[in-house]
Amino acid sequence: MFEALSDRLESAWKTLRGQDKISESNIQDALREVRRALLEADVNLQVVKDFIEEVRESALGAEVITGVQPDQQFIKIVHDQLVEIMGATNEPLAESNKPPTVILMAGLQGTGKTTATAKLALHLRKQEQTSLLVATDIYRPAAIDQLVTLGEQIDVPVFQLGTDANPVEIARQGLAAAREQNVDTVIVDTAGRLQIDPEMMSELADIKKAIKPDETLLVVDAMTGQEAANLTQTFHDQIGITGAILTKMDGDTRGGAALSIRQISGKPIKFVGVGEKVEALQPFYPDRMASRILGMGDVLTLVEKAQEEFDIADAEKMQKKIMEAQFDFTDFLKQMRLLKNMGSLGGVMKLIPGMNKISNSQLQEGETKLKQTEAMINSMTKEERKNPQLLSNSPSRRRRIAKGSGYTQNDVGKLVTEFQRMRSMMQQMGQGQMPGMSPAGGGNPMMGGGRPSRGGWRGGIGKKKKNKKRKGFGDL
Incomplete structure (x- = not known):
């Protein structure tokens, strides 16, 4: 994920290394590399233009910090702007004042919508919230069976009326069952299509009108790049969505979807799918994603x-x-x-x-x-x-x-x-000792120390290798 984008951005920092300060002249090459990196990552063209202009203004207007190199300062500026275009902060799921909270899942076929529905239920269960899954996809073969199987796997009940019932009626009765069972959240899995069509949108609108969801989440495939952003905008214009779940982020995605959705559609990414396993769903944090894009890891998610x-x-x-x-x-x-x-x-x-x-x-x-x-x-x-x-x-x-x-x-x-x-x-x-070091000051040749000999200590240092330490934001 993002490897190609990270490599490209790193070449942008190199153009500023050895410079005394950021200036109009030396920033051009760096911005050109950043622009090329974003376009190759399939980020929307208008998003790229706005991003580059914001970085340029911030970089030229930034005060030079004592002891900080221009390339380090430029990385910080790019990081902050990446966070900004992806939404600045994590946006949690809405909660209903009168339980249950209702979540409507939408999306095209092949995006992993049904699996994302189960993943979301498991995420809520880990937060000690009960859920009921409602299967309204009566068109795709075995869609209901898939949701039932996933529900059994994560120990979450599934409401279904088979393939002969009307999807709107299934959703309505599923919500009624959730209220009777006093569950915290009801998640409605709807039918996907190979493409957006009037029939699909009409059915979604009818389900939404019947159950009045607190969240309408669009599941989009990160592999589709900036097209994911256009798809999000189309769904929002036609039925109204509150956010997106970006799936297949563990694949060979170039990053365009994550960097385009918020700016194009105005709607936040709320979760990302990072694997096929039902546990592989993470809340979307723009600052953490920006750190990953810049090759700085994500310690908080690891913890x-x-x-x-x-x-x-x-x-x-x-x-x-x-x-x-x-x-x-x-x-x-x-x-x-x-x-x-x-x-x-x-x-x-x-x-x-x-x-x-x-x-x-x-x-x-x-x-x-x-x-x-x-x-x-x-x-x-x-x-x-x-x-x-x-x-x-x-x-x-x-x-x-x-x-x-x-x-x-x-x-x-x-x-x-x-x-x-x-x-x-x-x-x-x-015990608070360096590996191989005794309290008396012994050494370990593996760690570059020495070992005792008849004539005293025999050195084990040898030739020193250059160790270039890459500074992170903690060094700024």
């Missing part, structure tokens, strides 16, 4: 993902195990599975600042390594998982695990060695 999966009591037990060097393979496997629940390795890594440059091949290599590690741990006995030292002293055990997991004895030996080294480092870090 929220972690909070959903990690239990505080378990974390305290784990901390104690680490401090006492009792962290074992069972604990390691549990942490790996929690990481999986947070999403793909690539999706998680891209939220970490500075990790946006990791290539797909490196991510695939990491995924393969995790699968290999899980297979080998699954081939261990409970005693071997609890006491990794057993594997260090027994070639026969390593050989059995290798056969059971489908890998070599050398792979198993390497896993055990790396695990024990990691456990030792984690213990030292937990």
Whole structure:
């Protein structure tokens, strides 16, 4: 997501590096690169023109901050403007003064509307709100069955009257059932079409009139670029919408939809779909998205993902195990599975600042390594998982695990060695020491320190590598 746009924008910053200040002359090349980046990302042309003009005015009118380079200051200006065009702040779902809150879902076929309906229900359930899903799509084969299956998967009830009932009547009776069951929110999944047509819009208008929704959300495919913005405007002009859910943001999207919808339609993006799993729905925060576009990660979203999966009591037990060097393979496997629940390795890594440059091949290599590690741990006995030292002293055990997991004895030996080294480092870090450094000031060659010898300390520093630190907004 946004990799091509991020790379293009980075080339814009390079044009300002080494300059003393931002001026009319040296900003032209940077703005040209930004314009090209946005157009290639399929951002609406008028949005690009307005964006460039706003950045130009802000950059030339900005006061030079002592100790801040022109390229850093320009990045900050672009970031702020990106946030502005995407809506400045997150806009939460509206709530009815008289429950239930009614949400009407609309969209074309193939945008992931039915799945987004279930994702939204799960999101609300995590906030301790009850929901009822209403299936009114009587046209697409198995649409109702799909919603029922998704409802069972997330433990949310689905109201349906089959394919012979009138969609407006289904919606009306579904709302009545929600009131009887005292649920907090009713979400109505409507039929999509291959294209906008009068019949589709008329049916949507009739359903909306019958249930008077608090939110009318349009589900749009991020892969369609700026066309998603035009589609949002058309739906709003004809039936009136309150916001959009942007799906398939984990795919090969160029970013045009996210950067165009608010400016073109005037309606906010409220959620983004970041995967096929029913858990893969996130509230849309313009400032976080701007940071991702600029390759600065999204720590807040990463923390929220972690909070959903990690239990505080378990974390305290784990901390104690680490401090006492009792962290074992069972604990390691549990942490790996929690990481999986947070999403793909690539999706998680891209939220970490500075990790946006990791290539797909490196991510695939990491995924393969995790699968290999899980297979080998699954081939261990409970005693071997609890006491990794057993594997260090027994070639026969390593050989059995290798056969059971489908890998070599050398792979198993390497896993055990790396695990024990990691456990030792984690213990030292937990005690406030640098890995490999004893309280007396010992060293670890892996960390660039030295090791004792008969003649005193033998250096282990060697040649220094250049380490260019990319400054974020905290350095401005």
